[in-house]
Amino acid sequence: MHNRDVSVRGRGERGAAAVEFALVMPLMLMLVFGLIQYGLYFWAMQSGTQVADAAARQLSVGNCQDSTALRTFVTNQLGSATAGTATISEAYTRVDGTPGTATNSAGGTVKVTLTFPTVNLHLPFVPFLSSPSVAQTVTARVEDTTDQGCGT
Numbered sequence: 384m385h386n387r388d389v390s391v392r393g394r395g396e397r398g399a400a401a402v403e404f405a406l407v408m409p410l411m412l413m414l415v416f417g418l419i420q421y422g423l424y425f426w427a428m429q430s431g432t433q434v435a436d437a438a439a440r441q442l443s444v445g446n447c448q449d450s451t452a453l454r455t456f457v458t459n460q461l462g463s464a465t466a467g468t469a470t471i472s473e474a475y476t477r478v479d480g481t482p483g484t485a486t487n488s489a490g491g492t493v494k495v496t497l498t499f500p501t502v503n504l505h506l507p508f509v510p511f512l513s514s515p516s517v518a519q520t521v522t523a524r525v526e527d528t529t530d531q532g533c534g535t
Contacts, residue, residue, distance in 0.1 A: 416506045426500040427517050430464035435497040435519040442473060442493045443523040445530050448485040452533035457497065459534075466515075469499035488525045496520045497525065 438447065438457055448455040450471075457471055477483040477491040485493075496518065503515040 394399075397429075418502070420506060422483040422502050423502045423504070424515070425518075427464045427499075428519070430461060431497055431517040431519040432521075433501065434460040434464075435495050436488070437523040438471065438493040438497065439493060439523040441526050441533060442485070442495060445485070445525075445527040447533040448530045456533045461499065464501075465499040466502045468499040469497060472496045486528050489528050491525050492522050493525050494520065494522045 434457055437460055438453065441447040441456060442453070447456055450469040453471060453473070454469075457469055460530060461469060472495070474494045475483040475485060475488040476494070477488050483491055497520075500514060500516045
């Protein structure tokens, strides 16, 4: 008779474990998928910073003065970090602080702004940032104004 009491109690505990698992699993899945989603976002942010810096460096030494060449350079550098088309803007400033161009801003600065959408997994119950896009701005001193080709 003593064995019967133990077997009945064990069966009830197995049911309790299943209920606990059912209550905890959605929270664990939300945590794991949230980590994956935010990991993708921060990876895109880091990639965007690196690519904006590389683009500013190319422009500061006089390369990539053609907008098509700059776009191709940035797209190749971003690779799979973006989920769409990147927007690139550049603004030159002369030494005296007035707006300039790529050919007359030696000694001044170039400001590159790169904006692109990030990968959004659209997972239910996983909150995402208000805007699933990355915007990075980098300013560099213009050293040269002779175009040697983009990416060289």
